[in-house]
Amino acid sequence: MVPSMGRRxxxxxxxxxxxxxxxxxxxxxxxxxxxxxxxxxxxxxxxSVAFTGTQRFIGNxxxxxxxxxxxxxxxxxxxxxxxxxxxxxxxxxxxxWPFKVIDGQGDRPLIVVxxxxxxxxxxxxxxxxxxxxxxxxxxxxxxxCATDDVVITVPAYFSDHQREATKNAGAIxxxxxxxxxxxxxxxxxxxxxxxxxxxxTNVLIFDLGGGTFDVSVLTISQGVFEVKAxxxxxxxxxxxxxxxxVSHFVDEFKRQxxxxxxxNPRKLRKLKIACEKAKRTLSSTNRATxxxxxxxxxSDFSSTITRNLFEELNDDLFxxxxxxxxxCLRDAKMDKSSIHDVVLIGGSTRIPRVQQLLQELFDGxxxxxxxxxxxxxxxxxxxxxxxxxxxxxENLHDMLLLDVAPxxxxxxxxxxxxxxxxxxxxxxxxxKERVLSTPVHKPRACIKVYEGERCTTRDNNLLGxxxxxxxxxxxxxxxxxxxxxxxxxxxxxxxSIYDKTMGKEKNRIxxxxxxxxxxxxxxxxxxxxxxxxxxxxxxxxxxxxAKNELEKxxxxxxxxxxxxxGVIEQTISWLEATNQEAEAKEFEAKMKELKGICYSLVxxxx
Ligand code: AMP
Numbered sequence: 039m040v041p042s043m044g045r046r047x048x049x050x051x052x053x054x055x056x057x058x059x060x061x062x063x064x065x066x067x068x069x070x071x072x073x074x075x076x077x078x079x080x081x082x083x084x085x086s087v088a089f090t091g092t093q094r095f096i097g098n099x100x101x102x103x104x105x106x107x108x109x110x111x112x113x114x115x116x117x118x119x120x121x122x123x124x125x126x127x128x129x130x131x132x133x134x135w136p137f138k139v140i141d142g143q144g145d146r147p148l149i150v151v152x153x154x155x156x157x158x159x160x161x162x163x164x165x166x167x168x169x170x171x172x173x174x175x176x177x178x179x180x181x182x183c184a185t186d187d188v189v190i191t192v193p194a195y196f197s198d199h200q201r202e203a204t205k206n207a208g209a210i211x212x213x214x215x216x217x218x219x220x221x222x223x224x225x226x227x228x229x230x231x232x233x234x235x236x237x238x239t240n241v242l243i244f245d246l247g248g249g250t251f252d253v254s255v256l257t258i259s260q261g262v263f264e265v266k267a268x269x270x271x272x273x274x275x276x277x278x279x280x281x282x283x284v285s286h287f288v289d290e291f292k293r294q295x296x297x298x299x300x301x302n303p304r305k306l307r308k309l310k311i312a313c314e315k316a317k318r319t320l321s322s323t324n325r326a327t328x329x330x331x332x333x334x335x336x337s338d339f340s341s342t343i344t345r346n347l348f349e350e351l352n353d354d355l356f357x358x359x360x361x362x363x364x365x366c367l368r369d370a371k372m373d374k375s376s377i378h379d380v381v382l383i384g385g386s387t388r389i390p391r392v393q394q395l396l397q398e399l400f401d402g403x404x405x406x407x408x409x410x411x412x413x414x415x416x417x418x419x420x421x422x423x424x425x426x427x428x429x430x431x432e433n434l435h436d437m438l439l440l441d442v443a444p445x446x447x448x449x450x451x452x453x454x455x456x457x458x459x460x461x462x463x464x465x466x467x468x469x470k471e472r473v474l475s476t477p478v479h480k481p482r483a484c485i486k487v488y489e490g491e492r493c494t495t496r497d498n499n500l501l502g503x504x505x506x507x508x509x510x511x512x513x514x515x516x517x518x519x520x521x522x523x524x525x526x527x528x529x530x531x532x533x534s535i536y537d538k539t540m541g542k543e544k545n546r547i548x549x550x551x552x553x554x555x556x557x558x559x560x561x562x563x564x565x566x567x568x569x570x571x572x573x574x575x576x577x578x579x580x581x582x583x584a585k586n587e588l589e590k591x592x593x594x595x596x597x598x599x600x601x602x603x604g605v606i607e608q609t610i611s612w613l614e615a616t617n618q619e620a621e622a623k624e625f626e627a628k629m630k631e632l633k634g635i636c637y638s639l640v641x642x643x644x
Contacts, residue, residue, distance in 0.1 A: 049185030051216055051427045052177045053419025054170060055224070056190055056204070058116040058249025058275060059385070061085050062416035063173040065181065066424030069431045071231075071417045074180045082412055083176065086113040087168045089153035093578045094571060096172040108136035108307040110151040112165050114277060117249050119162040119207065120200030123147040127273045134281050134310075136303030163556060164564050166207035171572065174213065186214045189423040191415050193250040194220035195270035195444045197489055198501055198531045199555065205530070206556050210564045216426045218528040221245055222254035223265060223441050224418025225383040229409050230258045231421065231433060239378045240266075241406075242366070244396060245415075246359060247384035249275040253363050255370035255377070261436035267369035267463045268444050269362050274355060276317070276386040282351040283313040287328065287341060295337045305334050320345045321388045349391045360395045369463055374399065379406045383414050440465050443525055449474070450486040450495040459523050462491065469524045482506060485521060487533060502555075504535060598639050605635045 052074075055062040060082040064073045075081045080098060088100035088111040095103065104111045114135065121128050123141040132139050140159070142148035148159040170190070178185055192204050201218060208215040222243035229241060238259040245252040252270035256263055287309055288300050299305045308330060316326035324345045333339040349356070367374055380396060382405055387393065397405060410417075425434045443466050448458040459472050474485065483506045490498025506519070524532040556564070609632050616624075 049178065049181045049183040051187035051189065051420075051423035052174070052185055053189045053219075053224070053416050053421070053423045054173045054191065055221070055413075055416035055419060056116065056166065056169065056173075056192075057082075057085055057247055057415075058114055058277065059085060060248070060412075061169055061173055062413055063177045064413070064416040064420035065177060066420045066429060066431075066434075069433065071228075071420045073413045073416060074177050076176045077179065083169075083172060084113070085116065085169050086111060087115075087165050088112070089151045089158070091152075091155055094153065094168070094575055096168050105304070105308055105311065108304045110137065110153070112137050112149055112151065112160075114249060115149075115162050115165045115169075117273060117277070118147055118149075119166055120197060120203035121147065121162075134284070134306070136307050161556070161564070163203050163207040163210055164568065166204065167210035167564070167568055168571075170208055170211040170213060171568070174211065186212070187216050187423065187427060188213045189217045189219055189419045189426065190215060191221045191224050191419050192218050192529075193245075193270060193272050194222050194252040194254055194265075194268040194441075195250065195272045196220075196529070197272070197445060197499060198447075198529070199499075200272065201528060201530050202555065205528070206561055209561055210568050212565065212568070216423060218530075219419050219422050219439075220252070220254070220265070220268070220441055220444075220529070221247075221250075221415045222252045222268065222383065223256070223263060223439060224416075224422065225381060225409065225414040226254070226256045226258065226263050227418035227421050227437075227439075228414035229379070229381050229406070230261075230263060231417075232409060233379075236260075240372065240376050241379045241381055242363065242377045243381050243383055244359075244363065244387060245270075245383040246386040246392060247275050248386070249273070249277050251275055251359060251362065253366040255366055255372060262438045262440065264440040265442045265463075265465075266372065267366050268442055269366035269369060270444070271358070271362065274358065275384070276314075278355055279317060279348075279352050279386065279389070280310055280314045282355075283317060283343065283348065284310050286343070286347075286351055287313065287339075290341050291333065291337075291339055294339070294341075295334070297334055297337060299334045302334065308333065309339075316343055317348065318388075320348050321390060345390070352391075356389075356391055356395055359392060360399055363396065363399060374401070377403075381406045381409055383409065383411050385412060387411055441527070441529070442466060443468070443529060445489040445499075446491055447487065447489050447501070447523055447525070447531060449521065450488060454495050456488055456490070456493055456495045456498055459521075460525065464525075466525045466529055467527050469522065471520055471522045474519045474521060483519065485519075485535065487531075501531065502533070504533070506535060595643065598642050602635055602639050605632060 050065055050067060053064045062073065062082045064071050073081050076083060083097040084101040086100040088095040088103055088107055090107060100111055117131050118128060122145040124145050128147055138150040139147050140150055148161060149165060150157060150159050188208065190204060190208055192201055205215055205218065222245045225243050225245060226241060238257060241256050241258060243254045250272050251274040252268065254268040255266045257266060284306065292298055312328045312330055316328055319326040325342055327342050330339045380400055380403060393405060397403065421434065425437055442463045443460055444462060446458045446462040447460045448456050449472060451457045459470050460468060485504040485506065487501045488495045488498040489501050492498050520536050522534045609628055
């Protein structure tokens with residue numbers, strides 16, 4: 039349960055697309071969605087947070103100093119949130135991250151940075167909360183009022199744990215999360231509001247971003263957005279394509295210079311930035327050049343990459359995307375011919391090979407590119423936020439979202455088998471119960487809840503271990519324990535466990551959840567820490583602004599005083615040269631001129 043924050047902003051609810059590489063904020067105003075730009079005019083903000091000896095940077099400012107400060111600049115946190123430290127994907131990502139991640143209590147990953155001369159550790163939820171605070175600030179400065187209510191987007195394929203962790207990040211940021219929305223569903227709203235068709239439309243949303251990949255098949259009819267199936271990979275996106283290119287060039291650098299840069303985070307970061315740029319270039323041309331002066335030990339690096347080679351390096355990943363589309367269509371029980379529109383969302387859908395594979399899969403069908411791939415998700419989130427806040431605009435009137443659970447949820451049975459309680463693609467919210475028997479002589483029991491599609495729990499994702507103790511002794515030979523799975527509209531599971539035989543005494547069973555999730559107390563502590571960091575940031579900002587003002591004033595005064603000094607010197611020289619020869623009116627004119635200049639200095643001094 040997320041603690042409530044107290045502060046209530048009067049402003050409209052906002053929608054935040056919390057992306058792996060960048061984030062976007064939007065608001066529903068005057069009957070339409072507006073994407074909110076920051077004070078520099080940027081409509082998306084890098085999802086990066088940096089720490090230095092004196093201050094914290096979030097967004098563009100963090101991104102701008104990344105090459106100088108790679109070990110204390112945190113990015114890709116969406117790839118970490120809601121995952122265990124031992125998760126193979128975390129272990130794999132850590133190899134390419136210049137910042138340090140350690141194994142915290144209960145297999146929880148902790149990000150370690152140097153901040154103001156001290157080592158600080160942060161959970162992924164805390165770093166995410168900092169990005170959310172920044173997005174809220176961008177919105178508030180545009181709206182001119184405080185706003186707390188927010189809908190945050192999550193990949194459709196996010197697990198229960200990742201969803202809960204994202205919600206906790208919102209709470210740490212002091213936001214009131216009125217709902218989460220799956221990214222492809224949000225994009226479908228943007229599509230639906232844009233196209234406005236009266237007939238039933240089947241759309242496939244293909245959403246390939248910086249770090250996550252989702253496919254959803256929806257039927258849109260008279261304002262009802264019904265998700266038929268969803269599939270994806272919460273760990274596949276542009277970052278992976280960049281990493282493949284980085285590995286290629288690390289090898290190339292070894293060949294060219296017999297030097298290995300793979301152990302140097304700063305140099306790797308520099309190379310990765312160049313690779314990401316080259317990847318974008320390859321979306322419009324067939325060849326891209328990488329040139330980095332003194333990349334390593336005074337050796338410059340220069341090389342080229344063709345679009346063909348880039349496609350070869352990522353061939354298996356692109357094929358995986360196409361296979362996921364086929365799986366989603368199978369799950370939706372729809373033939374590809376019944377899809378009216380294939381909608382491209384996310385920056386990585388600009389890659390020509392990705393588009394080509396999709397088009398081939400749909401027998402040459404034109405792909406829908408009329409929706410802005412970088413803004414559609416925030417657009418849909420803002421519309422949902424307005425809907426949940428009760429905006430009665432006609433476009434939102436009959437809007438109904440029917441989303442699904444992306445992964446099957448179940449319990450471990452004997453022999454490590456997975457017993458599915460809620461199959462994947464079940465419409466949410468939903469509630470299902472399962473009765474378990476336990477021998478009476480055991481006052482303790484352990485219930486393990488998993489998500490995933492494999493038959494053995496070993497191959498699925500453990501959501502939680504629930505240790506039950508204080509089970510009341512039963513009259514019969516075995517005791518029946520009811521396990522109730524309750525998934526809310528945000529896709530988050532609430533599990534309640536009680537003794538069926540002694541129904542009223544359910545409270546006597548103590549349930550211990552696992553340690554990876556944040557407790558209410560920990561969230562409260564993080565809320566406090568977040569406030570402290572924000573106050574420190576504001577104090578630092580005030581200090582810098584005051585220093586700059588003083589410096590500006592001192593320099594201005596110095597130049598004005600010099601100007602006045604010059605005029606005084608000139609007047610004295612003139613007096614000496616003219617001696618008594620000049621007329622009274624000339625002396626008076628000189629006096630007027632000097633007084634005027636001295637007076638303007640006094641005015642400037644105010
Ligand atoms: P998103 O999460 O939707 O903001 O997508 C970000 C990802 O899109 C990053 O990995 C970018 O490198 C990638 N991206 C953006 N523009 C292009 C492009 N023109 N070609 C290839 N990838 C791109």
